[in-house]
Amino acid sequence: MARQGRILVTTGDGKGKTTAALGTAFRAAGHGQNVAIVQFMKGKWTYGEIFAIQRFPNMYLARSGSGFTWLKEGLDEDRELAAGAWELCKELAASHDYDLLVMDELNYALDYGFLDVEDVVRFLQNEKPEELSVIITGRRAKQEIIDAADTVTEMRVVKHAFRSGTRAQKGIEF
Numbered sequence: 001m002a003r004q005g006r007i008l009v010t011t012g013d014g015k016g017k018t019t020a021a022l023g024t025a026f027r028a029a030g031h032g033q034n035v036a037i038v039q040f041m042k043g044k045w046t047y048g049e050i051f052a053i054q055r056f057p058n059m060y061l062a063r064s065g066s067g068f069t070w071l072k073e074g075l076d077e078d079r080e081l082a083a084g085a086w087e088l089c090k091e092l093a094a095s096h097d098y099d100l101l102v103m104d105e106l107n108y109a110l111d112y113g114f115l116d117v118e119d120v121v122r123f124l125q126n127e128k129p130e131e132l133s134v135i136i137t138g139r140r141a142k143q144e145i146i147d148a149a150d151t152v153t154e155m156r157v158v159k160h161a162f163r164s165g166t167r168a169q170k171g172i173e174f
Contacts, residue, residue: 003099005133007124007149011107011141014155015173021102021135022049028133029056033099036092040085041065041078041105041138047174060098062088065105075112082114090123093132100133107138107145117142124148 008024010017025035035058043065053059064085065078089103109115121144128134136145146152168174 003131005128005131006151007128008133008135009107009141009145009149009152010135010137010155011139011146011152012154012156013139014157015160016155017137017139018049018104020153020155021104021137022053024135025059025100025102026052026056028100029059032058034058034060034097035100035102036060036098037062037102037104038085038089038092039063039065039104040082040109045174048171060092064088075114078112079114082109082112085109086115086120090127093123093128093134096129096132098132100135102135103137104135105138106136107141109138110142110145111138111140117144120145121148 008021010020022037025037029035035056037053037060039062042063044063050061053061062085064081086106086109089101089106092098093101106115106120110117110120124134124145125148136149141152162168
């Protein structure tokens with residue numbers, strides 16, 4: 001029987017959405033599956049997962065976005081970068097070379113209106129290869145994305161060190 005892909009969404013205002021998605025990506029890679037990760041908003045930040053991904057020959061990472069979009073006045077560059085990342089996701093899926101495709105922070109691109117939610121849902125429901133699993137992360141998941149998903153997890157903040165003035169720590173937050 002052919003493998004049935006899943007659509008997983010990790011959303012909410014809590015910490016750990018990307019970390020959870022990458023944990024699943026490492027699990028899949030550890031089982032010999034091919035994994036592609038497209039990051040829509042992270043920009044060129046350097047964080048520990050990048051170094052770990054580089055140790056796996058069956059993991060591919062593409063980073064897009066300029067980061068800190070919410071601090072900018074003009075969003076044309078971010079809109080173009082999101083469109084390029086979306087096209088890359090569709091190309092990677094169509095290649096049939098991957099078992100898992102992580103669309104990290106796609107929800108932000110949808111929330112900011114950089115991409116059309118109907119296009120993403122159409123891809124998930126009609127164009128995504130049946131055997132491909134997809135993970136979508138980011139706050140404020142659109143209801144249409146939640147409805148298209150098989151599994152949705154909402155992270156919520158109970159307590160966060162940043163709120164007490166604690167700075168991000170290498171190996172924990174990045």
